[in-house]
Amino acid sequence: MGAELGKYKSCVSARSTDKTILAGAQDGGIVTTLFAYALAEGIIDGAIVAGPGDDPWRPRPMVATTYEELMAARGTKYNISPNVSFIKEATRSYGLDKVGIVGTPCQMQAVRKGQLYPIGLRDVSDKIALAIGIFCMENFPYQSIVQLAEDHAAMSLESVKKMEIGKGKFTFMSERGAVVPLPLKVTHKYEQPGCHVCLDYVANLADVSCGSVGSPDGWSTVFVRSKKGDDIWAKSVAAGCFETKAIDSVKPGLELVTKLANEKIGKNQKTVDERKTFGVGKGLRIPYI
Amino acid sequence: MGLLSSVFKKDDQQKSADVAKAEITKKEVKPVVDKITVGHVHMSGCTGCLVSLADNYGGLLTILDKYADLVYGLTLADVRHIPKMDVALVEGSVCINDKLSVEEIKQTREKAAIVVAVGGCASYGNITRFCRGGQQNQPQHESFLPIGDLIKVDVYIPGCAPTPQMIRNVCIMAYLLLKGSPEQKALATNYLKPLMMAAQKGTSACFCDLMTEVINQGLCMGCGSCAAACPVRAITHEFGKPQGTRDLCIKCGACYNQCPRSWFSFDVVPEYESIMELIDTVMK
Numbered sequence: 001m002g003a004e005l006g007k008y009k010s011c012v013s014a015r016s017t018d019k020t021i022l023a024g025a026q027d028g029g030i031v032t033t034l035f036a037y038a039l040a041e042g043i044i045d046g047a048i049v050a051g052p053g054d055d056p057w058r059p060r061p062m063v064a065t066t067y068e069e070l071m072a073a074r075g076t077k078y079n080i081s082p083n084v085s086f087i088k089e090a091t092r093s094y095g096l097d098k099v100g101i102v103g104t105p106c107q108m109q110a111v112r113k114g115q116l117y118p119i120g121l122r123d124v125s126d127k128i129a130l131a132i133g134i135f136c137m138e139n140f141p142y143q144s145i146v147q148l149a150e151d152h153a154a155m156s157l158e159s160v161k162k163m164e165i166g167k168g169k170f171t172f173m174s175e176r177g178a179v180v181p182l183p184l185k186v187t188h189k190y191e192q193p194g195c196h197v198c199l200d201y202v203a204n205l206a207d208v209s210c211g212s213v214g215s216p217d218g219w220s221t222v223f224v225r226s227k228k229g230d231d232i233w234a235k236s237v238a239a240g241c242f243e244t245k246a247i248d249s250v251k252p253g254l255e256l257v258t259k260l261a262n263e264k265i266g267k268n269q270k271t272v273d274e275r276k277t278f279g280v281g282k283g284l285r286i287p288y289i
Numbered sequence: 290m291g292l293l294s295s296v297f298k299k300d301d302q303q304k305s306a307d308v309a310k311a312e313i314t315k316k317e318v319k320p321v322v323d324k325i326t327v328g329h330v331h332m333s334g335c336t337g338c339l340v341s342l343a344d345n346y347g348g349l350l351t352i353l354d355k356y357a358d359l360v361y362g363l364t365l366a367d368v369r370h371i372p373k374m375d376v377a378l379v380e381g382s383v384c385i386n387d388k389l390s391v392e393e394i395k396q397t398r399e400k401a402a403i404v405v406a407v408g409g410c411a412s413y414g415n416i417t418r419f420c421r422g423g424q425q426n427q428p429q430h431e432s433f434l435p436i437g438d439l440i441k442v443d444v445y446i447p448g449c450a451p452t453p454q455m456i457r458n459v460c461i462m463a464y465l466l467l468k469g470s471p472e473q474k475a476l477a478t479n480y481l482k483p484l485m486m487a488a489q490k491g492t493s494a495c496f497c498d499l500m501t502e503v504i505n506q507g508l509c510m511g512c513g514s515c516a517a518a519c520p521v522r523a524i525t526h527e528f529g530k531p532q533g534t535r536d537l538c539i540k541c542g543a544c545y546n547q548c549p550r551s552w553f554s555f556d557v558v559p560e561y562e563s564i565m566e567l568i569d570t571v572m573k
């Protein structure tokens with residue numbers, strides 16, 4: 001294919017040098033550290049992140065304007081956090097002129113469509129200062145996470161310390177040290193249907209995108225994509241925020257990222273194509289034009 | 290030169306006739322690119338769309354200086370009858386109980402090469418859908434239709450109010466389409482395509498579009514764009530998916546058209562960086 005990783009200026013394996021951030025981050029703490037740096041330097045006035053919600057592991061989008069708030073939103077919640085819903089509000093009630101936002105590849109698509117076609121997003125286009133994308137194979141409705149934890153992993157959600165998808169497993173880790181890996185075969189049917197037409201794995205439209213795949217445990221694979229992203233990333237590295245390694249010096253490296261990207265895009269492109277003939281002489285709607 | 294600019298230049302015009310003439314001649318020899326002609330046609334709308342156009346501030350003056358001559362506009366240009374023009378920006382729906390409105394929208398179609406429905410009312414009826422008549426001084430005026438129910442419309446700019454940036458972008462793209470280089474024409478065509486498809490799709494909009502065309506179709510992924518776009522905060526996301534308070538919905542079409550799963554162009558959106566740079570450059 002060739003386009004599966006999107007355009008990027010550079011790609012490295014990286015890890016935050018802030019041990020406090022790393023203690024609660026999902027992978028290399030890239031998202032939290034880069035936002036914390038951008039906040040401290042005045043590059044952003046705040047960032048829309050997936051903050052804690054009313055129920056355990058149920059995120060709620062939050063405009064973080066302090067280090068503490070960024071810290072409270074660390075870690076991956078494998079269910080929907082409609083972060084883009086705050087993109088206009090961040091510039092209004094929160095008064096941000098320079099907005100940071102983290103999101104899945106589809107949310108990055110939403111942000112860029114919103115900047116080019118700001119149909120209901122008055123005065124937002126020029127205020128997106130840093131959009132960080134996180135790799136994403138699929139996402140889940142909240143009830144799926146409840147069911148996976150309780151019915152399949154036999155854990156109450158309150159007792160779950162971390163969830164992780166990787167190496168073919170959806171793993172639940174409890175506060176008391178239990179580790180229950182569920183094969184993805186089991187979790188597939190719980191995925192949100194909208195993910196099955198998604199044609200982006202590594203957040204091609206972010207300024208900087210990151211994920212665990214390709215890098216050793218505790219490290220992240222980072223794609224630096226836009227001019228803005230390049231500028232902020234270079235400054236943050238120079239400021240000592242991250243340790244970095246050349247991506248071709250780590251295992252499994254870009255080869256695995258490429259393989260998974262192609263798998264996702266291939267599978268989902270097939271789903272998109274099949275929509276055309278879904279019924280008898282009738283198809284389903286396809287959003288891509 | 291744009292009429293707005295001439296309004297701002299009033300003082301100059303009051304100088305002696307000779308000086309004024311010299312200035313005008315000077316302006317005309319300025320190597321201004323071939324401009325397009327644009328008109329603002331006011332149907333039954335609240336003037337919010339026009340205010341949005343004006344809210345481009347200096348940007349509006351740049352557009353009028355470099356790219357477009359405003360040849361028609363109730364409040365801005367002293368022209369009584371709808372003239373021939375490249376682009377008609379139509380605000381408001383058509384009151385079919387009012388002969389003049391019906392006549393003018395038909396004329397607009399005849400006189401304009403490109404008809405743009407600016408805003409929710411022109412595109413989808415929007416708030417005017419809720420009219421029941423009974424208002425002084427024309428209580429019999431009760432039936433309002435989006436312009437697409439009476440004429441063929443080329444481009445929609447949905448939303449209430451449509452944003453200054455969307456109006457600006459469409460003006461720039463219309464200019465590039467008519468006067469640009471082959472590459473710029475291609476870009477403008479791609480950019481305008483989904484807005485042209487929206488115009489072909491229909492004349493009604495509602496929160497329900499997200500249900501019928503996105504969620505029911507298995508396409509929603511919970512990004513939240515719809516809620517961000519809604520001008521009346523009718524949309525919330527409880528468990529990731531949009532819920533609408535349908536009584537609040539004014540039928541503006543912003544949510545559906547903002548949604549990346551209503552339409553999404555891989556020709557345009559991935560080029561966001563260069564397109565935004567282009568827009569910045571032409572607005573300088």
Ligand SMILES: Cc1cc2nc3c(=O)[nH]c(=O)nc-3n(C[C@H](O)[C@H](O)[C@H](O)COP(=O)(O)OP(=O)(O)OC[C@H]3O[C@@H](n4cnc5c(N)ncnc54)[C@H](O)[C@@H]3O)c2cc1C
Nearest residue numbers: 025026027028029030031032050075077136137211212213
């Ligand atoms: C649904 C989902 C699927 C993923 N799939 C993959 C994958 O297949 N391969 C891969 O390599 N990586 C995947 N990731 C990304 C990975 O899990 C980490 O989020 C990423 O590496 C960032 O880690 P970090 O340590 O740099 O970030 P941290 O410093 O821990 O910060 C993570 C940031 O992401 C935000 N966030 C958490 N959950 C969500 C959410 N649901 N929606 C939006 N923002 C959120 C948090 O608020 C926080 O700001 C996925 C993430 C999600 C949310």
Ligand code: SF4
Nearest residue numbers: 106136138139195198
């Ligand atoms: S798979 Fe695609 S649609 Fe689903 S959450 Fe991830 S990026 Fe969004």
Ligand code: SF4
Nearest residue numbers: 509511512513515548
């Ligand atoms: S904008 Fe579209 S995809 Fe995003 S949450 Fe709303 S309906 Fe779903």
Ligand code: SF4
Nearest residue numbers: 519538539541542544
């Ligand atoms: S829900 Fe809101 S954005 Fe959608 S059509 Fe109604 S008023 Fe407009």
